[in-house]
Amino acid sequence: MNVLIVYAHPEPKSLNGSLKDFSVKRLERAGHVVQVSDLYAMNWKASLDADDFPGRQAGARFDPSLDSKHAFENGSQSQDIALEQEKLRWADAVILQFPLWWFSMPAILKGWVERVYAYGFAYGVGEHSDTRWGERYGEGTLAGKRAMLVVTTGGWESHYGPRGINGPIDDILFPIQHGILYYPGFDVLPPFVIYRTSRIDEAKYAEARDALGQRLDALGTTAPIPFLPQNGGAYRIPALTLRDEIAPGRTGFAAHVA
Template sequence: MNVLLVYAHPEPTSLNGAIRDFAVQRLRDAGHNVQVSDLYAMQWKAQLDAADSKARPGDAPFHPSLDSRHAFENGLQSDDIAREQAKLRWADAVILQFPLWWFSMPAILKGWVERVYAYGFAYGVGEHSDERWGDRYGEGMLAGKRAMLVVTTGGWESHYSPRGINGPIDDILFPIHHGILYYPGFDVLPPYLVYRTSRVDDARFAAIREELGERLDTLGSTAPIPFRPQNAGDYHIPLLTLRDEVAPGTLGFAAHVE
């Protein structure tokens, strides 16, 4: 497979750096082709703004989605955005690796998503009618590709349990899994999580290598999270609410997983 690893940590000698190096080598040893987008090393520009287009139409105020569409459709995107889109087209699988900072991904990685996921590339595609509401949530430009998160956090596993103080980790990652990855079509695999990072010693790191190695070895066969496709009948269109007979009595994020 062709695997793109998008990496977001500022310190190469960190635990995240060691995990990245291990993952790249494990994948290459298994015969996969690997590209790495090391966002801090690339000095990735996180903010979405008018500079993302090489030529904007007239003197109109900056409009994020309309400017994005114009640049994408007319080959006017900044070169860094176009390069990352080419990597996504090339990839059969994408790994996003990052530390959980303030209950989400680092700003630089969020900025990668905001800029690379252009209108017409990752959103704003497909028919909008009373029968379909775009090619999204299981469909879209990235359908047929796989994605997985590799996430580290300083908190204990119990802190992210169903009754833990930080909230369930599945709920915390839902906006990334369901919104950033499933929305444009990825088959989203269960994440690989490393808790209590300040307590990782040599023995623990050996266990991480073994566990993560098994996940990487089965990157092409692991069953994805069974999110409900938007246009397959479970949702009223265009309201985009679940039909009454689908997961009755279940509310919130859990209702959108079969």
């Protein structure tokens, strides 16, 4: 497979840096072709703004969605955006690796999503009617590709358990896994999460590394999270609410998983 790792950590000698290097070697040893977008090393511009669309009319009101659409359709996006889109087209599988900072991804990675996921590339595609509401949530430009999160966090695993004070890890990651990855069509694999990173010694590092290696070995075969597809009959269109017979009595994030 072609594997793209989008990596967001500012310190190459960190736990994340070591695991990223390990992942590249493990995947290449298994015969995969790997590219890495190391966002801090690339000095990636995080903010989406008018400078991303050099072809737009000077002095015109900036509309992020419409300017993105026009630039994507006319090949006038900034070069760094276009290059990342080409990597996504090339990839069979994408790994987003990052530390969990303030219950989400680092700003530089969020900025990668906001800038690379252009209108017409990752959203705003497909028919919008009374029977379909675009190609998204299980369909879309990136359908047929796999994606997985590799996440580190300082909190204990119990802190992110079903009754943990931080909230369940599946809920915290839902906006990323369902909203950023499943939305444009990825098959999203269960995340690989390392907890209590400040207490990782050599023995625990070896344990985490080996567990990650097993997940990477199964990158092409692991069953994805069974999110409900938008246009598969589970949702009323155009309201996009679950039908009464789907997950009766359940609300929130969990209701959207079969």
